[in-house]
Amino acid sequence: MDFSNQTVVVTGGTGALGIAVVNTLLDAGARCVVPYINDAEAKALAQHERLQLVRCDLSDEAQVAALYSGITDLSASIHIAGGFAFAPIAESDKEVLMRMVNMNLVSTYLCCREAVRAFGERQGRIVNVASRQALEPRAGKYMTAYTASKAAVAALTQALAAEVAPRILVSAVAPSIIDTPANRTAMPDADYTQWPKPAEIASGIVFLASGANQLASGAIVPIYGAA
Template sequence: MDFRDRHVVVTGGTGALGRAVVGALLAAGAHCHVPYRQEREKEGLPSGALSLIPVPSLADEAAVAKLYGGLPALWASIHIAGGFAFAPLTDTSGELLRRLIDDNLVSCFLCCREAVAAMRRGRAGGRIVNVAARQALEPRTGANISASTAAKAGVAALSAALGEELAGEGILVNAVAPSIMDTPTNRRDMPKANFDAWPKVEEVAATILFLASPENKVSRGGVVPVFGASSQSAAT
């Protein structure tokens, strides 16, 4: 896939999946713009046409508007940033629920909105890819993580609605819904799991890259399962 001379935002670009996406984009010739919150997040990022932008919160409307308002003509925006909490219903406070909705749905909504404004300035269409989770497609697997499930389900619904709303402008919106992915953190937290069944972050990144690429000419409003062989329902 050819991203030469194309500018792409990747939120959550300093995490495990985000680094795989950023690395693949840079290899394909993209210029990546990656917001970050803490200085330590920048360590070990791929080298290349990479702009790192401090943003304290992607749920802050003014901060997100400033992030996208200062960009060159934008081709794609990929929204990986989010949050997760393992908490049964009776252990979930209103504060935790609101934080998960902010970290997942509000941040995604604001980034989509400002990305569309930036793409309209370029008048060349564009691509938006959001990251939901398996529970967004299979909510019954979200037992004991109901707040996270609800927040990610909102991301999936938003993606489908925007796919319809923006199609006439040549802005194609899709989402991926990963199962638990093979990351060092997930291996540490679930040492007895079958790691071979988990999708690798590079494999999920490949799906995201296609949906964000010029080669994707017709896919919109989709929430694509990226489960690999995993039968586990833990959140990403």
Template sequence: MNGTVIVVTGALGALGRSVAEIALARGARVAGVDHAQAQLPATDDRIELGGVDLSDAEQAKTAIDAVAAHFGRLDALINIAGGFAFEAAADGDGSVWQKMHTMNLVTALNASRAAIPHLARSNSGRIVNVGAIGALQAGAGMGPYAASKAAVHRLTEALAAEWKGKITVNAVLPSIIDTAANRASMPKADFDKWVKPQELAEVILFLASDAASGVTGALIPVAGRV
């Protein structure tokens, strides 16, 4: 990935950090975009853009354009920004459905729209989204989250069809990711069965690499040891 310019949204979370660190170790130049405030100073190989609300199309465009201007181009966009909420479908707060739609679908859509003009000029334009295995068949309380991630799956397929031959667009579908937050919320679970951030990052970065030039429109389960 030597010299590849990658934008990682949700870069300050556990998965985002893993993706960024592995990409940097392989010679990529990485821009992290997050709603939280940036934590690291800019270097030749890495910048962080904090305080960005990707649910706002103009903020997304401003951030992505700033990355392209800083590095001179953009080769890959990795859409990790998102969130989770558990709520019963029949009697919950309807606002949770809108929140999940905004956090998981709209952020990916806005970032992708902003990045596509830059990615189309790259010889290896890539978009990698994060869907969810849980969106393939929703369980109890998973309706809002599963619906929003299923929409990410459909977005992935639509963009792949629209940009075939110019930009590859794929998604990883993880099960539960082994993060500190997930361990805290499910303390009695068997953490060894969960997919590790580093394992998921490896699949993401494969899809963002030249080696995956023939893969587009794919929804790839990354289920850990469940």
């Protein structure tokens, strides 16, 4: 896939999956704009002449608008940023729910809106990240707030795809547990050989964001590996 002379926003680009996506895009010739909050996490991305890091709180409407306002040649917007909470509902207060809503749904919604505005009358691609629990809510026991917020991302993706078709293609991927160092630490007894790898998921995301994708829109693509 060729992303030469194309600008792509990648939220969550400093995380394990985000780094894999950014590196894949840079290798394909893209210019990447990556919002961040944490300085230490931003340093995880190797410096590159086609990489721009922008400090931005993705739950802040004005900051997200500013992030996109200076981009005149946006070709795709990929929304990986989010959060997770393993919290039984009896032990969860409103703060847990709103944190998941802000980190997963609000950030994705605001970035989708600004991406649509930035595309103008041009074609574009939007790729969101849902989760397996969004497609299989019964698998979301003990993480109801997280599951509800990711299910909302899936619904947003499908509604928006219908709204902006056919000029803008909007899809999402729904990974199961991703093979990252953090997940291995959190689940030391799990068989992580069955988990999808960040690079594997990245290849699917980048395809959906590319011009090679001429038809896929409104899809929530499960990427479970053998998990």
